[in-house]
Every structure is written in structure tokens, then in C-alpha cells.
Amino acid sequence: MFRLKACLLIVVALVLLAARAGETRAVRQNSQAEQQRQPVVISSVTPEYPPGAAQARAGGEVIVELKIDAEGRATAARVVEGLETLNEAAREAAMRWRFGAVLDKTSVRDVRLTFFFDRWSVAAQSEHVRAAASPFYVVVNPPAPPDTVDHTPTDAENKTCEVHQIKLERDKVGILYGLRMLEAEPDDAPQRLFPNASTEVEGGCVITDDSPKYALVLYCRECRKAKRTWELERQKRATAQSND
Numbered sequence: 749m750f751r752l753k754a755c756l757l758i759v760v761a762l763v764l765l766a767a768r769a770g771e772t773r774a775v776r777q778n779s780q781a782e783q784q785r786q787p788v789v790i791s792s793v794t795p796e797y798p799p800g801a802a803q804a805r806a807g808g809e810v811i812v813e814l815k816i817d818a819e820g821r822a823t824a825a826r827v828v829e830g831l832e833t834l835n836e837a838a839r840e841a842a843m844r845w846r847f848g849a850v851l852d853k854t855s856v857r858d859v860r861l862t863f864f865f866d867r868w869s870v871a872a873q874s875e876h877v878r879a880a881a882s883p884f885y886v887v888v889n890p891p892a893p894p895d896t897v898d899h900t901p902t903d904a905e906n907k908t909c910e911v912h913q914i915k916l917e918r919d920k921v922g923i924l925y926g927l928r929m930l931e932a933e934p935d936d937a938p939q940r941l942f943p944n945a946s947t948e949v950e951g952g953c954v955i956t957d958d959s960p961k962y963a964l965v966l967y968c969r970e971c972r973k974a975k976r977t978w979e980l981e982r983q984k985r986a987t988a989q990s991n992d
Contacts, residue, residue: 787816787859788848789883795841795863801833802890807867810838816857820847828860838863863888893958896920899949899965909944909968916944916966923963924948925955937978942971 801807810830815823825842827835842861850857865888900918901907907916928950938945946967951959 787820787857790820790846790848792883792886793841793844794886795837795888797865797888797890798833798837799891801831801865802867804833805867806831806833807865807890808834810834810863810865812838812842812861812863814842814845814859814861816847816859818850818853818855820849822846823856830863831865834863834865860884861886866890893960895960896962896964897923897960899963901966904966907966909971911941911943912968912970914968914970916968919946919965919967920962921946921948921965921967923951923959923961925951925953925959927953938975941978942968942974944968945971945975947972947975 808831811828812830813826813828815825817823822843822845825839827839830838838861841863845861847857847859862885864885867890904916904918908914909916944967946965949963949965
């Protein structure tokens with residue numbers, strides 16, 4: 749009787765061990781099957797916005813198809829859809845992504861990544877918010893436009909004022925936008941007396957969110973003094989004429 753009970757206990761233990769092993773295999777298989785369907789993102793890389801594309805206001809979605817090995821490394825990347833000016837940046841970034849590994853060492857998985865180059869700042873719209881909830885959808889923002897542009901020549905160190913014969917210096921001045929009133933009788937005094945005053949820079953008629961606010965220029969100290977004197981004398985003449 750004792751031997752029979754011992755045998756029964758051994759059989760029950762073996763059945764329990766087999767069941768537990770089956771459950772473990774099933775969990776692993778399910779996990780592996782899930783990885784095959786939807787790889788887990790371990791690390792992602794956002795591409796840099798190409799400067800030329802940003803300046804040209806080029807944007808939109810670039811879809812990249814990746815081949816992933818068993819270790820989760822990208823082995824190949826192919827652009828399925830996108831603009832030529834954005835494609836290479838997206839492809840290079842996609843190749844640096846890493847995904848979860850799988851047990852099958854011969855596994856080759858496919859995944860599609862979408863990079864939305866948001867040149868128009870529309871990522872806050874509902875369709876992009878929903879898409880961005882996916883780990884396979886990345887919004888790429890353009891770099892902030894510079895507030896200062898350099899208008900100085902490459903040989904700035906050797907420049908001198910043709911009127912006052914002194915070395916020109918660097919300064920940061922404001923950029924004026926909009927239409928400017930033309931004088932009925934243009935005065936050539938600015939060009940004759942203070943050609944390098946450089947107190948401001950004209951930026952054109954149109955101003956946008958990307959328009960710089962300041963410019964680096966070369967100026968002559970004596971030209972600026974001459975300009976202030978000329979402006980005061982001109983204002984006095986205008987006041988005298990209005991009183992006559």
C-alpha cells in the first residue's frame with residue numbers, strides 16, 4: 749500500500765511539472781509570436797531636419813521599411829514613400845533603431861517607421877496626435893530659425909572706410925521690414941558723407957516667423973557721427989520750413 753501511494757505521488761508530481769513546462773513554453777511562444785507581429789522598440793532615433801529642406805519649407809511623411817534580425821538590429825532600410833530631400837535623413841535615423849530580441853536566431857522581421865517632418869507645425873492636429881501615440885510614428889520638428897544673420901564679408905578684417913580711411917568695426921543692428929517711403933528728390937548725402945554708417949539693414953517687404961531680427965554688419969564710427977549730424981541739420985531745416 750505504501751509503495752502504491754508513493755507511485756501515485758510521483759505520477760502527480762510529474763504531471764504537474766509537465767503542465768508547468770507546457771505553460772512556460774506557451775508563454776514563450778506567445779511572446780515570440782507577439783514580437784514577430786509587433787517588435788518592441790528598445791531605443792529610437794529622431795532624424796535631424798535637413799537644413800535645405802527646412803529653408804525650402806519642405807515637409808511631410810517619410811515611410812521607411814526596416815529589416816530586423818533576431819537581436820533586434822536593423823539590417824536594411826528602404827524608403828517606401830517620401831520627399832527626396834527628406835528620405836536620406838529618415839533612412840539613416842531608422843537604421844539606428846533597436847528592437848526587442850527573439851529566441852529564433854534565424855528570424856527576420858519587417859517593421860515600418862513613419863517620420864513626419866513637421867515644417868508647418870501641424871503635429872498638434874488630431875490625426876497627428878493619434879498617429880504619434882504609436883512608437884513607430886515620430887514627429888520631426890525643424891530647427892529654430894536664427895534671430896541673427898551675418899552680413900559681413902569674408903575679408904572683414906581688412907575693410908576700411910573709403911571716406912574716413914579708418915578700419916571698419918563689427919556691430920549688431922536691427923533689420924527693418926516693410927515698404928519704405930521714397931523721397932521726391934533723393935539725397936546722395938548718405939553715400940557721399942557716411943556710406944558705412946550701417947545703423948540698420950533692410951529686410952524686404954515681407955516678414956514671416958522665420959525672418960531674422962538682427963544682422964551683423966561692418967560700420968565706421970565717423971560715418972555714424974556724420975549721419976547723426978546730417979539728420980539733426982535736416983530736421984532743423986524741415987522745422988524751419990514748416991514754420992515759414
